[in-house]
Amino acid sequence: MTATEERTVTVATVSVTIDGNQVSVAEGTTIFDAAREVGVDIPVLCHNERYDPVGVCRMCVVDTGGRVFAAACVRPCEDGMEVKTATPELDRSRATLTELLMADQPPRAEDPKDITTRDNLLLSLADGFGVARETTELPCGSGRGTDSSNPVIDVNHDACILCDRCVRACDDIQGNDVIGRSGKGYATRIAFDLNDPMGASSCVTCGECVQACPTGALTNKPIRGIPIRPREELDAVDSVCPYCGVGCALTYYVDRERGAISFAEGRDQPGSQSRLCVKGRYGWDYAASPQRLTTPLIRIDAAYPKGPLSADVRGDGHNDRGRVNGGERSGGGRKPGDKRGGKRKPGGLVNYDEVMPHFREATWEEALDLVARRLREVHAVGGPGAIAGFGSAKCSNEEAYLFQKLIRTGFRTNNVDHCTRLCHASSVAALFEGVGSGAVSTTYGDVANADCVIITGSNPTANHPVASSFFKQARRRGTKVIYVDPRASTVAEHADIFVQLKPGTDVAFYNSVMHEIIRLGLVDSAFIANRTSNYDELARTVADYPPERAAQITGVDADTIREVARTWGEAGAAVVYWGMGISQHTTGTDNARCLIALCSITGNVGRPGTGLHPLRGQNNVQGASDAGLIPMFYPDYQGVDAEKTRLRFEEAWGTTLDPKRGLTVTEIIKSVLQPDGVRGMYMLGENPFLSDPNINKVRKALAALDFLVVQDIFLTETAEFADVVLPATSYLEKDGTYTNTDRRVQLGRKVMDPPGQARPDWEIVQDIARRIGLDWNYGSPREVFDEMVGLMSSYQNLSYDNLGLSGKLYPNADPEHTDGTIVMFDERFNTDDGLAHLVPAQWLPPKELPDAEYPLVLNTGRLLEHWHTGSMTRRSFALDAIAPVAEVYMHPKDAADRGLAHGEMARVRSRRGTIELLVRVSHREQLGNCFIAFHFREAAANLLTIDEIDPVGKIPEFKFCAVQVEPLGVRT
């Protein structure tokens, strides 16, 4: 499976002598690196192996016999060079350089780093040289000032030594391009954008600069009042970020005395390479929210018949929209339902005050008994089809596995699904059909080996920030970036070619690109002949899409289409990364089919720097799907409708199973409103009320259920319809494995104890299983994992013991010694005949086109700072502080045409609902399009969206519906 083709480069070597040690190194090796090879450590301040050297602090100077000293970090070794790294003169120089810097530092007692993590590199050098600000006779300076405008990062310009580490961290590593040097000479300082306050700049608060800073210039602020202390006084828990599919490795530093996280830091792992984004680094405090569910809850009799319980959801409330920027934060130090000063933040999260009185606390025994009894009753009356379960892509592989096993074996139905249906179901469908596997064919990091990359239907700087940093970095090393998206997200600024096509025209665009590639003879004929089928059919179809015709459909000029075709076609290695702009359409499967065909006809699968990568959204959407949390597949994508497979699982699980495919998320909601449909549901960590399209319909369905049990960490909008609410543990309070978008299986480790009576999801699932008569006796997630792996050939060989600190990619023949497979399909595809099946697609327009009444196209998606229905991120101090309100992003002309100004309230209407929110005039939108993030219940985008679905992937068309935007007349 592994592609190991290597392009080798031979490098000449040179011999140098360092402090008497002779060493041979590759030409171009720096003196610093060569010295390290012979065990000589040279002191550094500005240098760090993560960054390209700049040689500005001069601490690493060495004597090469020249007129002046050389900076070891940047000076290459020359053959025959004699280097001295420690002489009295060098020591004197380093001591004086240190003293010069110390003279301008803040007093030690006030040093922002010395009083927190206590790892100030400059101070430790100063201690070594015996110099200090307090004792120096050099004139001391200060007064360059501080900047506290960012909610979680403090800037102290006095402590800054202008080492450029933050500049390189921000630009070279993260590609955020915010920090630079401003001014000249002694007045030079680091600056954000046009020397703006950090909090007002385009900074995305990834914190890479804080991780890079060797002094007290850039430091983390305490979150929720938990002080930041030295690492050695804290408990380091190596884990994985709970947010997106990138799955960054990180370490939580836990203050055991206070029972809380002090701070988080990126950790090295082959994928994420110590990088984090704002959510991973600062967004973990949701788990410490006082709004956590801590006891099981049972709906009281007076709260029937069921319906939404809070005013925001009922739509009859007085939600004080005028004070959106009132500065109040959700969560922070607040008891459930506690109204600060009597003024609740308008909109925001579920109002506990309103909802809690409709529930009573119960013991676990009572609640679990009730759940088991009611589900059994519904099952007994309505049969297997009356039960359905929504699992969650935020839970672990083990929990996903147990949940689907419970639904399948406990109720003999395949009505089990999760939010993959809402993100990449169509991609997975197309990939299965095309290459026989739903997983990515290569990693996000493999972009470094590509000559060309298409990023399409994706806003990775917001949704996969760390992956996007690798894309941006690749471009700086020469990879051509083609960005195809209706919105000009920040990725567009990093693209060689930005194709701003009209929404919903992807098939026409890619057909036309293929048309040109074929016309120019840029296809890989050998690959087509040996590795694909159905090429002729594809070629016939795309023949109808000359650039001029596609230009009319897509709004992209024909020359740009030709340029994309040529750039892609001429690349030696090219890879495509796509997101939900491809999948969340009624033509989602067709869109993905085009991408598969594009890669296949140019031979761009199965080699380094080539392949197909749907960027997975949730931290464990890959794993949950792998584990069988989908209605048509058992674990490892083994079809439920294949008898041989079913028999094998029946044997493994010791029971009979439903031979029919189950219903998908959208079908389940629809079925509730139909006779003989689903009557009872088990909702584990899903919040369809905000995440599913056409919420008004969801609301009806949830209210119509005979029985609903919601298992979650907060009272969600969906829980307002629950009969029983079970308090679960957050990600941070349990062990489990999670599989990221790269197929990397990693261990998430327990950071702290759950609050109150909250219990791990897997235990709750097992307790319910036992109560409905299943004989389950799992002692730990490890046991579940072992059972899973036994049924999943892809995960073969993996175990808790060999996943290690950085996890392992699957498939993996030897996890003890290798990281796993980066590139799949180097010899054959996973299809029955081993060939890639090319499936041609004809362009079809979206289901609801703009008209006179609803003239704008609405696109929905996420913000960098928020996660899905906001239940976690809106309870994170940092994330809520940075992005507190819902906004509709509009093209300046569309706003002006409607008399709407930036910051004004507007009403957005579709055929399905109406919401009110702030206008954000944005040059990133196309004329005629607008964008709303779906995190905000007070302006729920999914009230507007259409519940039409892709016929194959069953995914809703979140990316396209017709709306109108109107002024409301309230200025904030």
Place this chain on the structure above:
Amino acid sequence: MTEVTDRAAEIRSRRVPGVEGRAGKFPGPSLIPALNAIQARLGWLPREELQELSRDARRPLYEIEGLISFYPHFRTEPPTKVALHVCHDLACFLRDGDARLAELRARYGEDADVELVEVSCLGRCDIAPAVAVNERPAPVGDTEALVAGARAGEVGAAPANERIEPWPNDPYPAGSGVPERYATLRALLAGDLDPDTIVATLKDSELRGMGGAGFPTGQKWGLVRDTQPGDVKYAICNADESEPGTFKDRQILATQPHLVLEGLLLGMAVVGAEQGWVFIRHEYGPEEHVLRAELDALREAGVTGPDACGSGRRLDVEVFVSPGGYILGEETALLECMEGHRGEPRNKPPFPGNYGLHGRPTLMNSVETFADVPIIVQRGAQWWADQGVGDSVGWKFFAVSGHVERPDVYCVPMGTTVRELIDLAGGVSGGREVGAVQPGGASSNFIGPDKLDMPLDFGTAVENGTMLGSGAVVVLAEGTDLLAASTNVLRFFRDESCGKCVPCRVGSTKAHTILRDVVESGSELDDDRRAHVLRLEEVMRKTSICGLGQVALGPVVSVLGLNKGGAAAREQPRPNGAADQPDR
């Protein structure tokens, strides 16, 4: 042999060893022209315009901030009617500049129409103390009239200096035009001259870089010619002389632009560059005008252009006007500026001859060096050698300023003594005795009256503990406070430090603070403070990235030595012509 794999490693292997990290430097075309355009349109750079530029050019805001805060040319506030720039560096300081400045402050300090700014050396040391009113240079005595004119919206342009008689380095007779001049270039392009012969002649002539470093010119041309034959190369004439006391290149540009350009074009043709630039400091507006007129004439006559002199080869020269700052005279800072970055010197190696503008091999010489090339090529190395005194070779331009009767540019045989040069300039003003001389610009060590018979040449200067440097001879009359004068020089370096490396950025400031306190209080430099100055000098000299930091404290320390016994206290940190020191 070490083996590495994958594309990323391939890219690493293509990297030129020693090239430092980007650290905020953005690839792509320079934004400086776009910023200049906004400022030309509006007189300053409003925030909204900068944001629009960032969006349109798809370049980060911080990059723009880095540029506009680095280069003094850029304004982020609307201009006043009158910009009154007053030079406060050594030559002006020696001619009562501080008193004149105080008077101007008293007069215009509260004037809403006038923005009075103290600036670094304007390169008008011959009319010191010098001012510039709305960029028109003038002696301080003309200030009132010029300010009045500027208030009314009219200052007019100053003419460049003229000279009828050719300087002795000019092979062309007085009154020649383009058709008579550029004979060497024509011969080379016609194939009558062999480029390798030119390189050999230059080597034999022992012509050295006249910008300060004294690197052998023939060797440099040979290096660039031999680097990656057939690849894209560039050539640049460094006309950014900005060191206090230095204005000889200004006069050369004004009076013999044809020699500068012929030298540059010869360099381009020899090394294989099609594109060349003259990088000129923005204070030299009148001279820039002369240069542009000559370039227009060359294009008109077909000497340059797509078919230079009918040879079928393209040779084009453009003028690049510096956005300001002495540091840009440092050759790698100059390259950074031309690439659109902050003018911060690079770590070296690699040197511009291998890795110059946009990473291409780049030939760079100063104005005087290029201007000497045509006559050497025409008349040969021996002729050039015969022009010098004794063992010295050729002619040398010196800018003489300070306490002399006739501050001006003098072209004398190399090897002329300091005393002879001072006499040529009319002797010490007021008939006083010489107290000290800075014989090679602001970065050279002061020498005492005992060294007046020193022949001015690269080698002899070094033997005497100083250097020939930028060809600026600043004379200080007996009784001048040498510590104050050398502290003035230090302030110049502190002000002009780019701030990139720690020793120069912080060291120059701390040393200046110590010395300023001593000078202002009129006290003695006690042993403790002297020790601090000495160790700061050592760390700056040994660890700074470029020549600016390496020499910044040298003049001060040389003066400390004079106080002790009349000899320079330390050796000059530039052994002449050594391969490791092509710094400014």
